[in-house]
Structures are given as structure tokens and as C-alpha cells.
Amino acid sequence: MSSTAPLSTAHLSTEGGAARAALGRARGVRPRRAVALAALATATVLLAGCAASAPAASPTTTVTGTPPATSGPSDALPDPRAITGPSTATSIPDIEPIARSPKPSLPVTVTDATGTRVTVTDASRILALDIYGTLAETVVGLGLGDRLVGRGSSNALGSMAALPLVTRNGHELNGEAILALRPTLVLTDTTLGPREVQDQLRVSGVPVVFFDPKRSIDTIGAQIETVAHTVGLDALGRRLVERTDAELASAKADIAAIAPAADRALRVAFLYVRGRAGVFFLFGKGYGADALISAVGAVDVATAAGITGARPASSEALLATNPDVFLTMTDGLASTGGVDGLLERPGVADTLAGQHRRVVDMADGQVLSFGPSTPAVLRSLADALYRPGAAG
Structure with a gap:
């Protein structure tokens, strides 16, 4: 059964200034964000x-x-x-998967961070590419790590070490390398580019879903839920959020016991x-x-x-x-x-x-x-x- 749901504008909006773009490059931003563009250009150099x-x-x-x-x-x-x-x-x-070999409930139609409606019908060959490695880590946490077919230079997971590299010169997407892997779904954000490569993938028929580039402890739960929804695993996404929240609370309590006043x-x-x-x-x-x-x-x-x-x-x-x-x-x-x-x-x-x-x-x-x-x-x-x- 198809579902249509936005990936929560509170979670996926590119608004919020240059700092919210963290370490990536932004494109297609409205004129009132000229200051953000300048800072994001700096981030691209970084x-x-x-x-x-x-x-x-x-x-x-x-x-x-x-x-x-x-x-x-x-x-x-x-x-x-x-x-x-x-x-x-x-x-x-x-990360320990929340489930083993789950079966995604597809198709799913989402409105991504760029405002584009994308229908996902097949999650058998996934590329999850962002400068932090967050998206791939979340896919693994949901139990779909065996469906990842390539990696970016930021993907530090041991389970991904043998996968083909699809970035070059640090964090630049290699369109030919990506297409050669025949992905059925690409999860990405504006921290990687050039944007022309992501647009080329869409023109070639590959579903490309953009996520909010903002990263902080406060965005972890929302990011997990939006990734889970995109791959048709809403229930597992909620379970992974609950587990992560509990682990965060435990870690913070233990750290408070050793941190100075x-x-x-x-x-x-x-x-x-x-x-x-x-x-x-x-x-x-x-x-x-x-x-x-x-x-x-x-x-x-x-x-x-x-x-x-x-x-x-x-x-x-x-x-x-x-x-x-x-x-x-x-x-x-x-x-x-x-x-x-x-x-x-x-x-x-x-x-x-x-x-x-x-x-x-x-x-x-x-x-x-x-x-x-x-x-x-x-x-x-x-x-x-x-x-x-x-x-x-």
C-alpha cells in the first residue's frame, strides 16, 4: 500500500542559516540565504x-x-x-541492527528536503551517502546493511569496508561509479556534491531522496524516523529511536558521574x-x-x-x-x-x-x-x- 507523507519540514527543512548546513555544500537556496551560501562555500573547501x-x-x-x-x-x-x-x-x-533481514513495506511516496516528491518502489540496492556517514549507519541500524552496494569516504563501518567507493577527491560524488552499481535507491543530502551528479541520477531514473543536512544530538530521532519511512520500515524506525534514546540517557548519566562539576x-x-x-x-x-x-x-x-x-x-x-x-x-x-x-x-x-x-x-x-x-x-x-x- 502506497503512503504519501512529507519527511517533516521540521526535520528536513534547509532553513536555519549557514550553520545548519554543517559541513556540506548547498544549492538551490533562496536569495534571503546569501549569507548561508557564503558559509557553505567555505564548508565545501573545508x-x-x-x-x-x-x-x-x-x-x-x-x-x-x-x-x-x-x-x-x-x-x-x-x-x-x-x-x-x-x-x-x-x-x-x-551499530547492532534492530532486526535481521526485515522486509520493507513499499511503495512509499515521500516529499524530501528539496521539496521533491519521490516514490520508492525498490530498496534492494541502496546507496546512503552523506559527509557524516549518518545515513548509511542508520540503514545498517534498521537491518538493511546487506542491501548497501557502495560507500562514501565517510563510511567508517567495518561492514562496509569491502564495498566499492563511489566518492573521489575526498567527498566528491562519482556519477559513473554510482551508476555502475545499479542502485535502486539513493539516500543523500547537500553535504555531498556536485549537485549535478545527484540530478543526473534522477534523470537516469534512480530514486534520489534528500535529507536534512543538519546534525546534532537533537536531530538523531527525527533522522532515524525519516530514513526508516523512506525504506518502508516505520515500525523498526520507532524501535531504533526508542533504543537509541535509552542508550543516550544511560550514556549521559554515566558521563555525569565522571565529569567534573x-x-x-x-x-x-x-x-x-x-x-x-x-x-x-x-x-x-x-x-x-x-x-x-x-x-x-x-x-x-x-x-x-x-x-x-x-x-x-x-x-x-x-x-x-x-x-x-x-x-x-x-x-x-x-x-x-x-x-x-x-x-x-x-x-x-x-x-x-x-x-x-x-x-x-x-x-x-x-x-x-x-x-x-x-x-x-x-x-x-x-x-x-x-x-x-x-x-x-
């Missing part, structure tokens, strides 16, 4: 990507005072501001870095990192300083925010020469985080994914921040 180089050697994380505990209340742990040296958040396992909270800055040249940004309000940092009991210094979206991480901006910890992506850190290379950038070594070499990194395809695995991401980051000996 995420062009580059080959990661091996990180420079860095000293092991150390603690001045009591060694980090593996469990127990925050009083049993050292003051996190006394911890020195870098740490890497443990890579998290693949608000007046001693770590001050954290999320840095987006690629290579040794000009791609170096502070992520502020609306880019997802603010929600991530808050959820692990820390203060996002960029948001606290009134920064919205992405701002060049100049020495002035770094000194003005002066974080205790830098949070960044693993491949990005490697591409700039590791911690030593990061410290060579103007202003970095003059911050508290730089003086203490306090840099926490996490896998690119996980840290800002904001999907069903977010509870595990939060736990891993909290360990890296508050008890790095338990973070691997």
Missing part, C-alpha cells in the same frame, strides 16, 4: 579532504596527580585540567584541520560539535565566545577562547603532522591546550556522525577526556 600523513611522534598522555580510574565517581578521578598529553578516543564498534568543567574547542596550509577552522554553534561537547559535560569555548558556524582558527581566535583541550578528527590531525604539526600553527602553542599538548582525536567517520551509534561515541570521548587510560 571538506575537500586530503590524504592523511602519519602523525608526528607525541608523548604518551600523562596525569599530574592520581592516575585515571576506570570507573567510579568524578571525585575518584584526577582533575581533567591536570591531564597532559594527547589521547585518542577508542574507535566504536558497528560545572564550575570546573573542561573548556573544549573543536578544530577542523586538513593539511598544513589554510584549512584550519574552529567549529562553533550549529555545526554539531557544540552539542557533542556539551553532552560530555564540557564547555564549547567557541559557542561561549559567540562563534556561529565555522570560523578560521586564527591565533587571535585561539587565544581569545583559550581552551583546555582541542578536539579534532584523527585523519585531520594526522594530515597536519600530528600534535607536533598542530602546535606549529600560529597561536596553538600559546593556549592552555597547546601548552599541555592536550589534544583528543577521534575517527573522522564517527565523531560527528550523530546517528544510532552516538551513545557509544559519547562514552568513548568522555573516557578520552576524563580517564584517558581507559580510552585505549
Whole structure:
């Protein structure tokens, strides 16, 4: 039985300013969003990507005072501001499917984020492509991982490692590679492009459904439900949301037990870095990192300083925010020469985080994914921040 339902404008609207486009490129935006277009052009440059180089050697994380505990209340742990040296958040396992080999109820007709009505009749060969890896992770969480036929460079799931790559030059869609896989459904958003490729797929007869590019903890449930509806698994979508919500509540409660009180909270800055040249940004309000940092009991210094979206991480901006910890992506850190290379950038070594070499990194395809695995991401980051000996 066919159903017709919009993918909730509250969830799929492209409104909300440049920050809501997170890390992608936007097209077809109304004139009143000229400012957003400019910021999104910057985001396209940010995420062009580059080959990661091996990180420079860095000293092991150390603690001045009591060694980090593996469990127990925050009083049993050292003051996190006394911890020195870098740490890497443990890579998290693949998401556990909510069901095995479910049968989608199709056809389904949806109105996607671009306002286009799309009828989905076949979900046997799926491509789920966005810069965060969220859409593919959600498909796997719904139990349709065996129907994914390709991957993008952001897809960090082990179950997808052997699938053909359909992006190039970082996050650029390869139309020929996509068509060669004969997809029956493409799930995507405006964080990947060029848009001409997605339009070409539609002209060729492939159903292409666009989703809201906004990512944060608050959008996880809505994103799961819209993906589930698109592939004809509404009931499983609700179950996956319920499970994720419960896991989020549990993770936040456990993190609250090890995080310091608000007046001693770590001050954290999320840095987006690629290579040794000009791609170096502070992520502020609306880019997802603010929600991530808050959820692990820390203060996002960029948001606290009134920064919205992405701002060049100049020495002035770094000194003005002066974080205790830098949070960044693993491949990005490697591409700039590791911690030593990061410290060579103007202003970095003059911050508290730089003086203490306090840099926490996490896998690119996980840290800002904001999907069903977010509870595990939060736990891993909290360990890296508050008890790095338990973070691997």
C-alpha cells in the first residue's frame, strides 16, 4: 500500500542559516540565504579532504596527580585540567541492527528536503551517502546493511569496508561509479556534491531522496524516523529511536558521574584541520560539535565566545577562547603532522591546550556522525577526556 507523507519540514527543512548546513555544500537556496551560501562555500573547501600523513611522534598522555580510574565517581578521578598529553578516543564498534533481514513495506511516496516528491518502489540496492556517514549507519541500524552496494569516504563501518567507493577527491560524488552499481535507491543530502551528479541520477531514473543536512544530538530521532519511512520500515524506525534514546540517557548519566562539576568543567574547542596550509577552522554553534561537547559535560569555548558556524582558527581566535583541550578528527590531525604539526600553527602553542599538548582525536567517520551509534561515541570521548587510560 502506497503512503504519501512529507519527511517533516521540521526535520528536513534547509532553513536555519549557514550553520545548519554543517559541513556540506548547498544549492538551490533562496536569495534571503546569501549569507548561508557564503558559509557553505567555505564548508565545501573545508571538506575537500586530503590524504592523511602519519602523525608526528607525541608523548604518551600523562596525569599530574592520581592516575585515571576506570570507573567510579568524578571525585575518584584526577582533575581533567591536570591531564597532559594527547589521547585518542577508542574507535566504536558497528551499530547492532534492530532486526535481521526485515522486509520493507513499499511503495512509499515521500516529499524530501528539496521539496521533491519521490516514490520508492525498490530498496534492494541502496546507496546512503552523506559527509557524516549518518545515513548509511542508520540503514545498517534498521537491518538493511546487506542491501548497501557502495560507500562514501565517510563510511567508517567495518561492514562496509569491502564495498566499492563511489566518492573521489575526498567527498566528491562519482556519477559513473554510482551508476555502475545499479542502485535502486539513493539516500543523500547537500553535504555531498556536485549537485549535478545527484540530478543526473534522477534523470537516469534512480530514486534520489534528500535529507536534512543538519546534525546534532537533537536531530538523531527525527533522522532515524525519516530514513526508516523512506525504506518502508516505520515500525523498526520507532524501535531504533526508542533504543537509541535509552542508550543516550544511560550514556549521559554515566558521563555525569565522571565529569567534573560545572564550575570546573573542561573548556573544549573543536578544530577542523586538513593539511598544513589554510584549512584550519574552529567549529562553533550549529555545526554539531557544540552539542557533542556539551553532552560530555564540557564547555564549547567557541559557542561561549559567540562563534556561529565555522570560523578560521586564527591565533587571535585561539587565544581569545583559550581552551583546555582541542578536539579534532584523527585523519585531520594526522594530515597536519600530528600534535607536533598542530602546535606549529600560529597561536596553538600559546593556549592552555597547546601548552599541555592536550589534544583528543577521534575517527573522522564517527565523531560527528550523530546517528544510532552516538551513545557509544559519547562514552568513548568522555573516557578520552576524563580517564584517558581507559580510552585505549
